[in-house]
Amino acid sequence: MSVKENGTYGPGPATVDVIFPCLDEEEALPWVLRRVPPGWRAIVVxxxxxxxxxxxxRGLGATVVSEPRKGFGSACHAGLLVATAEVVCFCDCDASMDPARLTDIAGPVLTRETDLVLGRRRAERGAWPLHARLGNTALSLLLRRRTGLRLRDLGPMRAGRREALLGLRLTDRRSGYPLQMVVAASDAGWQIRERDIPYLPRTGKSKVTGTWRGTWHAVRDMRAVLRQPPPAPAESPSAAQNKRADTS
Structure with missing residues (x-):
């Protein structure tokens, strides 16, 4: 599937790799992988x-990568290193998010309308525990103080350009990886947008935000990211594209 000039999708070479960090998700994977948009490649880490x-x-046709170093960020970054498509998406593989919605998330990146798109979770009853929701709200407020971004969610479903994401030089390998991506992208002057997605009750037991302890660890990791000084900024994908156009 490829994006046409008018922003619609049609047959053509795969332009998107979808990275699924995975830890004990055999029950959810069949539904998740069958919902990946046609022509896009699923990379299960x-x-x-x-x-x-x-x-x-593997039986469902996904590319499988083994990442023995524990941590959500380790899995996400391992997938990013293996990806080859121009645009990459990240998505949980516990069936709490519908991969079919990734066309909405990736669309503005494929058409170069923006640099990074985040899925803003609209939770069904029982899908998002109160402690996890409160932790997310607190981090969104801290992010606003740090960057000025007025985001209402720091969810893991997102899309960006592979080379640009690698250029952010992300170092967190735990739960702070998604937040570090947003902070680094903001520091680099990227255009960042949110789009609503449904958030469903997950399949199986949560490893992170399903418990108070897991949420506390995630918030701790993310607060550590916010305390880090800004790195040398990477150029935004939009700025790089404009520079190439000016010199051609």
């Missing part, structure tokens, strides 16, 4: 699963 997640993913 097995982060030390004790179940048959890797075998299930």
């Amino acid at each position: 097995d982060n030390g699963s004790a179940d048959a997640s890797a075998e299930v993913a």
Whole structure:
């Protein structure tokens, strides 16, 4: 599937890789992988699963990457390093987010309307525990103080350009990875946008935000990211594109 000049999608070479960090998700994977948009490649990063997640993913046609170093960020970045498409998406593989909605998330990146798109979760009843929601709200406020961005969610479904994301030189390998991506992108002057997505009750037991302890660890990791000084800025994808156009 490729994006046409008018922003619609049609047959053509795959332009998007979808990265799924995975830890013991064999129950959810069949539904998740069958919802990936046609023509897009699913990259499942097995982060030390004790179940048959890797075998299930391979059987469903996904590219499977093994990342033994524990941590959400480790899995996400391993997928980014393996990806080859111009645009990459990130999505949880616990069935709480519908990969079919990734066309809405990736669309503005494919058409170069913006640099990074985040899925803003609109939760169904019972899908988002109160402690996780409160933690997300607190971090959004801290992010606003740090960057000026008025984002209402820091959810993991997102899309950006692969080379530009690598240029951010992200270093967090735990739960702070998604936040560090947003902070670094803001520091680099990227255009960042939110789009609503449904947030569904997950399949199986949560490893992070399903418990108070998991939420506390995630918030701790993310607060550490916000305390870091800004790195040398990477050029925004939009600015780089304009520079190439001016010199051609």
